[in-house]
Amino acid sequence: MISFEAVNKKFADGTTAVRELDMEIPEGQLTVLVGSSGCGKTTTLRMINRMIDATSGKVRVDGRDVRDVNASTLRRNIGYVIQQSGLFPHRTIGDNIATVPRLLGWDRKRVRDRVVELLDTVGLARDLAGKYPHQLSGGQQQRVGVARALAADPPILLMDEPFGAVDPVVRTLLQDELLRLQDELHKTIVFVTHDIDEAVKLGDRIAIFKTGGHLVQFSTPAELLTHPADDFVADFLGAERGLKLLSLTSLADVPIEPVTTVTESTSVAEARRAGDGWILAVTDNGRPRGWVHVDHLPADGVLADAEPIVAAGLTANASLLAALDATVSSPVGLAVRVDEDGCVAGVSSPQQINERAARFRAEVLVP
């Protein structure tokens, strides 16, 4: 566990980055520090591994004042991931990942095995070990950054806007991977971002900072969205707080209704007999293709010749927000549900989704 007790940080130029901070970061959870620039979130993060020393107050890791620990020793036991990866450009991917294990004096074989294991863990091909960072894409470099931070299996991981410099598609992918990793590893992660959506998506707990180094609220995402501490927090969360809340719970408990599907190789004539309005076209192995109206089918040929309104399949892990979005985008107002293999399992209606949302709201809105 990491704790801050009455911590202040004043820089030499007189600015106060962190003011009277009291905070306990729980073990094995992902805590997000969020706020606009100059709010002290990064300073707070960097005081944990003594990249910055507090002006007054105490920062403790597992009960020990970090000032009583040699800075280098402390840092070798805390993983650190920064923006744009910060990989050593002159070392291969394998050597980059091996940095801390080598500092700790692991033998060659153990280091080599660990590198291979970590490449697997972060979803990179093993043969990348011999490449140099500039030969990798931004997303791949960021994965290497995570692998390097995890190398010596530190209980704590500090991440300073790690996904800030990659494009939105890759960012979403990396966020999902981080959640998957955390599910397996249960590290104590402290994650800094200025993106509230990222915070809501990743955080078990969120700490909101205000310019001048004030911690304004420290709570779970649900609590934050339903009970913002003040107007500043409410503003920071944005106008769609209700919708963001729906991103916090999954479709798992929403019932699945049966739906008639028609495979793409079906002839148009046969497809017409399947229904008299919108029908759901699926690939031959059962994956959803989209909605097709029988009146808009071509004169002959097969269903694959028609141009469907694409419908993405939602797994049980998808959020209520994604489901609601799917119903709005569908011509029949239904969200298409798929099983773990990606095959169509049925559909869910907005009413069913709303019922689940209402129950979730009741759970979290308890004052």
Added chain:
Amino acid sequence: MRWSWISDHAGELAMTTLEHSAIAAVAVLCGLVLALPLGVLAVRFPLLKGAVLGISGVLFTIPSLALFILLLPFTGLSYETAVLGLTVYTLVVLVRNTVEGLASVPPNVREAARAMGYGGTRTLLTVELPLALPVIMAGVRVATVMTISLVSVAGFIGHGALGQLFIDGFQRDFAVPVIAGVVITLMLALVADLLLVVTQHALTPWTRRGR
């Protein structure tokens, strides 16, 4: 023109070329040994930076002949005077490139090293200097070519190696040694530069383009 002078003096010419290379190499190496710590100090202590760059720059503006004459009272007409003078001239390029090379290390790489538990010395030796190498090597190439041509000036204190050929040819009003000296100096500079390019290529595998 008596070109046969060249074949008559082949052995002598080879020795002189070797001597010329040795003087230049020792001067550049001495320069590097001085420039690296000076450059590191200049980057670590911004207050020193102006002084270090300023002094090495001012030394460079002293005319080469005058510099050798200034050194005479201390080291006389010796080999040391030649090497010392040439070393001083390499400093301006080598110090500046060391400073620039170290400054070109991306800040987030330096920060990552610190955050993973690297001390200052380890960061300098295993991260900063290797990454500064391409810029430092660019300086070494310029300094080397410059020094090879400057060695001739030390002919005035009797340690000009190939430069002695110019004096010899001029005094005897005989062009062949002068032409031979110029051609060999040029070739020496080209070969040295080529060797340095190959060395740099071998030392910095990460800078090679490729998938």
